[in-house]
Amino acid sequence: MITKAFKQGLTLAFVLAFLVGCSSTSTTDSDADASTNGVSTGTSGSGSLGSSDGSSAEEQQTLERVVYFDFDQAVLQPETRSILLAHAERLRNSNTTARLEGHADERGSREYNMALGERRANAVRDFLVLQGVSRSSLEVVSYGEERPAVTGSGESVYRQNRRVEINY
Amino acid sequence: MINLTQRLSALPLPILLSVTIHMALVALVAWGWDASNEHKPRIYRPQHIEATLVQLEAKDTAPEAQAQPERQVIDLTRQREIQRAEEARRQREAEARRQQQRDREQKAEAERKQRDAERRRKEEERRRAEAEQARQQAEQQRREEQERQRRVDEAKAQAEARQAAELAASQTQSYMAVMRERIESNWSRPPSARRGMTAELLINLVPTGQVVNVTVVRSSGDAAFDRAAEQAVRRVDRFSELQGMPPELFERNFRQVKLIFSPEDLRL
Amino acid sequence: MRVFIALILCFFTHLASAQLTIEITRGMDNPTRIAVAPLGWNGSRPLPEDISEIVAANLERSGQFSPVPRSNMLSFPTQEADVHYRDWRVMGTEYLLVGNIEQRSGRYFVQYHLFDILGQRKLISAARVDGSPEQLRDIAHHISDRIYETITGIRGAFSTQILYIEGFPGANGTDERYRLMLADADGGRPRMLLESRQPLLSPTWSPDGRRIAYVSFETTRPAVFIQDLATGEREQLTNFTGLNGAPTFSPDGQKLAMVLSKDGNPEIYTLDLRTRDLTRVTNHYAIDTEPSWTADGEGVIFTSNRGGKPQIYKVTLATGRVERLTFDGDYNARGRVSRDGRTLVMVHQRGGVFHIAAQDLQNGDLRILTETNLDESPTIAPNGAMLLYATRFGGKGILAAVSLDAGTRYRLPSKQGNVREPAWSPFFE
Numbered sequence: 001m002i003t004k005a006f007k008q009g010l011t012l013a014f015v016l017a018f019l020v021g022c023s024s025t026s027t028t029d030s031d032a033d034a035s036t037n038g039v040s041t042g043t044s045g046s047g048s049l050g051s052s053d054g055s056s057a058e059e060q061q062t063l064e065r066v067v068y069f070d071f072d073q074a075v076l077q078p079e080t081r082s083i084l085l086a087h088a089e090r091l092r093n094s095n096t097t098a099r100l101e102g103h104a105d106e107r108g109s110r111e112y113n114m115a116l117g118e119r120r121a122n123a124v125r126d127f128l129v130l131q132g133v134s135r136s137s138l139e140v141v142s143y144g145e146e147r148p149a150v151t152g153s154g155e156s157v158y159r160q161n162r163r164v165e166i167n168y
Numbered sequence: 169m170i171n172l173t174q175r176l177s178a179l180p181l182p183i184l185l186s187v188t189i190h191m192a193l194v195a196l197v198a199w200g201w202d203a204s205n206e207h208k209p210r211i212y213r214p215q216h217i218e219a220t221l222v223q224l225e226a227k228d229t230a231p232e233a234q235a236q237p238e239r240q241v242i243d244l245t246r247q248r249e250i251q252r253a254e255e256a257r258r259q260r261e262a263e264a265r266r267q268q269q270r271d272r273e274q275k276a277e278a279e280r281k282q283r284d285a286e287r288r289r290k291e292e293e294r295r296r297a298e299a300e301q302a303r304q305q306a307e308q309q310r311r312e313e314q315e316r317q318r319r320v321d322e323a324k325a326q327a328e329a330r331q332a333a334e335l336a337a338s339q340t341q342s343y344m345a346v347m348r349e350r351i352e353s354n355w356s357r358p359p360s361a362r363r364g365m366t367a368e369l370l371i372n373l374v375p376t377g378q379v380v381n382v383t384v385v386r387s388s389g390d391a392a393f394d395r396a397a398e399q400a401v402r403r404v405d406r407f408s409e410l411q412g413m414p415p416e417l418f419e420r421n422f423r424q425v426k427l428i429f430s431p432e433d434l435r436l
Numbered sequence: 437m438r439v440f441i442a443l444i445l446c447f448f449t450h451l452a453s454a455q456l457t458i459e460i461t462r463g464m465d466n467p468t469r470i471a472v473a474p475l476g477w478n479g480s481r482p483l484p485e486d487i488s489e490i491v492a493a494n495l496e497r498s499g500q501f502s503p504v505p506r507s508n509m510l511s512f513p514t515q516e517a518d519v520h521y522r523d524w525r526v527m528g529t530e531y532l533l534v535g536n537i538e539q540r541s542g543r544y545f546v547q548y549h550l551f552d553i554l555g556q557r558k559l560i561s562a563a564r565v566d567g568s569p570e571q572l573r574d575i576a577h578h579i580s581d582r583i584y585e586t587i588t589g590i591r592g593a594f595s596t597q598i599l600y601i602e603g604f605p606g607a608n609g610t611d612e613r614y615r616l617m618l619a620d621a622d623g624g625r626p627r628m629l630l631e632s633r634q635p636l637l638s639p640t641w642s643p644d645g646r647r648i649a650y651v652s653f654e655t656t657r658p659a660v661f662i663q664d665l666a667t668g669e670r671e672q673l674t675n676f677t678g679l680n681g682a683p684t685f686s687p688d689g690q691k692l693a694m695v696l697s698k699d700g701n702p703e704i705y706t707l708d709l710r711t712r713d714l715t716r717v718t719n720h721y722a723i724d725t726e727p728s729w730t731a732d733g734e735g736v737i738f739t740s741n742r743g744g745k746p747q748i749y750k751v752t753l754a755t756g757r758v759e760r761l762t763f764d765g766d767y768n769a770r771g772r773v774s775r776d777g778r779t780l781v782m783v784h785q786r787g788g789v790f791h792i793a794a795q796d797l798q799n800g801d802l803r804i805l806t807e808t809n810l811d812e813s814p815t816i817a818p819n820g821a822m823l824l825y826a827t828r829f830g831g832k833g834i835l836a837a838v839s840l841d842a843g844t845r846y847r848l849p850s851k852q853g854n855v856r857e858p859a860w861s862p863f864f865e
Contacts (some may be wrong), residue, residue, distance in 0.1 A: 058528055072745065072767075107790055108811055109770035109783045110637055110857065111682040111695065112739050114658070115702040115723040119678055120656070142679065146635035151609035153828075162500060340456070348458050357462035358588045359500060359821050360837070390590030399530065400463070402554035426457040433462045435803065435841040 050131070063087060066149075067124060069162045071105070074119035077126060084124060085168055088131030095137070100124050101165045102142040105158035110144055117142030117164075124164045173327035183285055186278040237323070252414065262270070340421050346409045347425070355400035357431060358392035365390060366430040367397045376416050388429070397429040456803040460582065465843065467502035468587065470495060471529045474506065475546065476514030483572065487537065487546070491578035491583070497837075498584060498821065499844025504529055514708030516549055516558070527848060529531045529561075533583060546575055550583055573624060593817040596621045597861040599629075599639040599648060600823060600835060602853040611635075612852065616650060616664070621817070621860070623835070623848040629663070630670075637857055642685045645864045649673075649770045651693060651762045657730050657796040660694055662709075667859040673707065683757045693717070693727035693736050704738050704751070717751055718758070722750075726770050731777035737761070739769040748782055762795065770813060773797070774820050779840060781805075781823055792825045794840055805842045815842075824848075825857040 053079060066132030067080040076084070104123075121140040129135050148161040367384035373377050382401045384394045410422060472492040477483060488506075495501035505528065513519050514536045524532055535548025543566055550560035560582060566667065567575045581592030583776045598619055603611030614636040616801050618628040630636065634653035641648055650663045655672070660683045663670035674680040678697030685692055692707045696714075704717040719723040722742035729736055735752045742749075748762040748771040762768035769787035776780070777797065784793035784804065792806045792814045809826045815824050822844070829836075829847065833854030838845040848855075 072741075095626045107810065108746070108767060108785070109726060109739065112769045114637075114679055114681055114696070114722065115695070115725045118697060118702065119723065139679070142634065143635075143653075146611070146637065146653075148610055150742070232528075235779075290717050344456070344458050348460060351458075351460050352462050354466070355460060356465050356500075356535075359570070359590055359841075360588065371528050390589070394589075394776060395587075399468075399554065403530070421456045423456065426455045427460060428457060428461045431461060433461060435843070 025079040039076055055167045063090070063166075067166075067168045068159065068161045069120050069156070069164075071162065072108070072116065074116060076123050081127075084127050085131065088128045088133050091128060091137060092131070096168050097137045097139060099139045099141060099167045101147075102140070102165060103147060103163050104145050105161040106145045106148065106153070107158065108145075110146075114142050114144035117144045120164045121161075124166070132165070172379045174240060183281045185256050185277070186281060189274065189277070194382065217426075218230045236413075245375060255271060263348065285332050328332060336417055336420075339417060343410060343413060343422065347407050350409075351400050351427065352401035355429070357434065358390075358396050360392050361396070361431065361434055362436055364409065365393050366428065369397055369427040369429065371401055371425050373407065373418075373422055375411070375413070375415065377407035379407070380407060385426075397427070400410075400429075401427070463730070467496075467500055468527050468531065469504060470501050470531040470533065470583070471504040471509055471524065472529075473512050473514070473535075474508060474531045475548070476512075477538070479539060484569070485572035485576065487572060487576040487579070488520070488533070490573060490622075491533065491580045494577065494580035494638055495583065497622065497846050498845075499582040499839055499846075500584070500588055519549075521551070521553055521556045524551075529553050531583075531587065533579070535579075539837055544572060544575065546579070546845070548579060550586060567782055574619065577622075578709050590821060591819045591863070593819045593821065593860075593863070594621060596818060596863065597645075598623075598815075599650075599837075599857075599859040599861070600826075600854050600855050601636050601639065603833070604853040617852070617855075626851070629665075629668075638682050639857060639859045640684050641686055641688045641859055641861050643862055645862050647687065648687075648859075650681065651681045662692075675824070678702075679725070683724045686729050687731065687733040693729060695725040695727065706736070706753070717753065717756075730773055731775055737771045737773060737780065739745065739771065739815075748780065763800075764795075765793075770794075772814055772816060774816050774840075775818060776820060779816075779820070781816060783812050783814070792823065794823075802841060805838045805840070806836070806845075808836065811836075813857045815858050817860050818863045824858040824860055826858060846849070 063086050064083045067083055100121040102121030104113035104116045125138045125140055148158045150160045365388040367388040370383050370385045373380040374380055382398050387394050444469040463522045464759045472488045474488045492503035496503050509579050513534045513538040515601045525740045530553055532551040532553055534583050535546055537544055537546045538781050545566045547564050549558055552559050557657050563599050565575050577594040578595040584592035598621055598673050600617050602615045606612035614632050616630040616636050616639055617626050617630050620628050632654050639648055639650040647664050651658050653671055658673040658680050659672050660680050661670050661672050676696050677696035679695055679702050681695045683692050694704050694705055696705050701721055702723045702725045704724050706715045708740055720738050720742050723740055724740045726738045726739040735750050737750050737755045739746050746767050748768045749758050749760050751758045765784050767788045769783045772778050780797055782793055784791050789809050790811055791803055791804045792811045793804050795802045810829045813826045822839055824835055827836050832850055834850045835848040835855050835858050
């Protein structure tokens with residue numbers, strides 16, 4: 001049961017998170033990633049969510065790049081929508097391509113997890129395409145369970161590995 | 169016939185004598201009684217020369233006649249001869265009559281004796297019959313007694329036999345259980361073993377429990393399964409627990425034993 | 437008196453009329469005690485490999501044998517004349533391997549006998565095997581195969597090989613280097629076939645053991661590669677968008693089944709290796725992946741979540757008819773069928789734990805084989821006796837083996853990196 005107060009608190013938390021995200025604090029990096037991390041500097045910070053109160057151009061570029069999923073699910077969580085909308089905004093307004101990398105936690109069989117990772121990445125792609133991003137600017141790759149963000153076992157670890165990373 | 173002879177030999181002496189005399193008499197009469205020369209005529213002078221009819225008298229006056237002296241001999245020779253002949257005749261007749269008398273008496277005697285003998289014999293028979301009966305009764309009783317005793321013995325033997333049989337049966341069961349356990353703990357199933365496989369083996373034992381022969385009489389269809397069953401028996405090698413078995417039980421049941429290997433505990 | 441006897445016999449009728457019969461319905465499956473006597477060797481220097489020890493280790497790993505420790509052997513016979521059955525019998529030994537090895541012109545020649553101690557006869561008489569110095573382990577595996585087959589009736593798989601992936605973690609703990617490895621079935625003599633900084637997965641053998649196929653991310657996208665073991669020649673077979681994965685050879689070696697999502701969705705395809713014709717096998721919006729072939733080559737087993745959660749299905753290639761095979765548990769994936777077509781092994785999740793399970797394809801019985809957690813990638817030995825799989829132990833990825841009746845298990849010696857994705861070779865004819 002989510003009380004009204006809780007909902008309000010959550011919204012506040014998200015707004016704050018965006019503010020934080022728009023500021024200069026570092027996000028969790030997936031270091032073993034071969035792809036370049038850098039957020040393209042070409043993107044402008046105009047018109048995005050919550051950026052009207054004077055956040056700098058660099059701060060605007062570091063969006064949350066990772067969206068998470070439930071076990072054996074490729075369904076976008078409601079709370080990830082706002083992240084993706086931000087990315088959709090960015091992609092619509094530029095010529096950059098993004099690589100959507102899907103992942104899964106270590107449980108289950110490897111090739112199935114490959115397919116699951118791809119499903120997740122596809123879910124993100126489809127959402128972005130719905131937001132007007134051109135399909136050709138999105139590349140989908142799945143690493144299955146091969147490239148975990150965090151090693152180890154247990155739900156706290158697994159939860160961090162069931163993800164799609166948006167890399168530019 | 170035998171009985172007759174037995175009877176004869178048991179007859180008393182008088183009867184025997186009487187019969188003999190009769191036989192002799194018959195023989196004499198049959199062949200004639202001859203006044204033979206060796207028979208010396210007795211010369212006797214009766215007191216009266218007149219020829220009178222001789223009365224049939226039982227008494228015998230011959231010896232008295234003999235005692236007469238020899239005085240009047242000379243002129244009465246012919247008379248004397250006639251008298252003598254007459255006398256002889258009279259004597260003969262008297263003798264004959266006497267003899268007849270004697271015969272009659274003897275016959276009566278004999279008959280009496282015979283009747284006695286008969287009576288005695290009958291008595292004897294009766295006595296014997298009674299004795300026989302008594303003996304048979306005794307015999308009967310003895311047999312009944314024996315029979316009764318035998319039935320009692322039989323019942324006891326039956327009960328004992330039943331007990332022995334039950335004991336033997338339960339002993340057999342427990343020896344079988346021991347054998348089963350020894351084999352089970354040595355039966356290692358091969359990887360190809362599957363539920364439903366069955367192999368039948370025949371083993372020969374000696375009283376020490378030593379296995380002296382193992383053969384597969386019905387294969388499971390899988391050579392490794394059969395071999396593993398044989399191997400289980402070979403690993404046991406000697407059912408040493410069987411040494412304490414009564415020998416007749418061993419001979420009856422354990423010389424040759426059939427083993428059926430039919431696993432129920434396989435996962436596959 | 438006669439009556440007594442008659443009565444006694446009457447009571448014995450139920451035992452005496454039929455033969456005394458004992459039913460044995462259980463066993464103890466104690467491993468067979470075998471003594472592998474050290475081979476006689478007249479060389480001046482010790483041999484680089486102890487053949488008898490390798491044979492004993494092989495036989496012990498199979499779970500069927502319990503080798504007599506060398507220290508317990510009263511004597512080391514090297515020829516038949518030295519074998520006295522009674523001495524070995526007293527120790528409880530059931531079988532005895534005796535032999536000798538000599539070197540001639542640089543090559544090793546072995547002669548050996550196998551004695552049945554309880555039956556007091558020879559099962560293998562003066563068998564011979566020879567090899568080069570590098571083949572000493574192969575000689576040991578060959579002898580192990582012969583012993584195993586003679587006693588169990590099943591062909592030995594000691595001379596087979598395994599493929600596996602070894603990942604080397606970087607500083608942060610996730611793998612940054614990947615190697616495709618080839619080793620003996622006992623994990624011995626590992627050699628590297630390929631190394632990459634990108635993920636490698638799904639190695640698989642061709643039925644003749646000459647070629648392998650696998651998935652490599654070296655092009656930054658997953659692609660199916662095929663490689664000849666003898667020559668090292670390799671070729672990229674696919675380059676489609678989306679998934680290219682899970683290759684498996686058909687039983688006749690002519691085709692490769694795989695998963696491709698080029699048409700928008702992960703589906704099963706078969707690729708004819710000669711004509712390079714691609715045939716689509718499944719057509720469903722769900723995830724269909726991890727194909728493997730049925731023993732007769734007429735169907736393909738695959739994982740699909742078309743029913744909501746991953747389960748194993750079978751498609752008949754001729755008709756396209758799909759039927760579901762697994763109904764137990766929440767998650768069944770990565771199915772592999774045994775060569776005799778009787779058993780399906782898979783990753784099986786129950787109560788949140790991932791085990792390896794075996795399902796009897798005839799009666800549907802399911803057996804959980806492993807007690808470990810996070811088990812994956814089951815692969816069956818060509819003789820059907822054992823199954824290798826990947827699991828974690830001591831914080832590392834290792835390979836473990838279990839028999840199909842779950843009665844025997846062992847772990848392969850752990851390697852430097854995280855070992856996973858084993859694939860058991862076929863018999864090398």
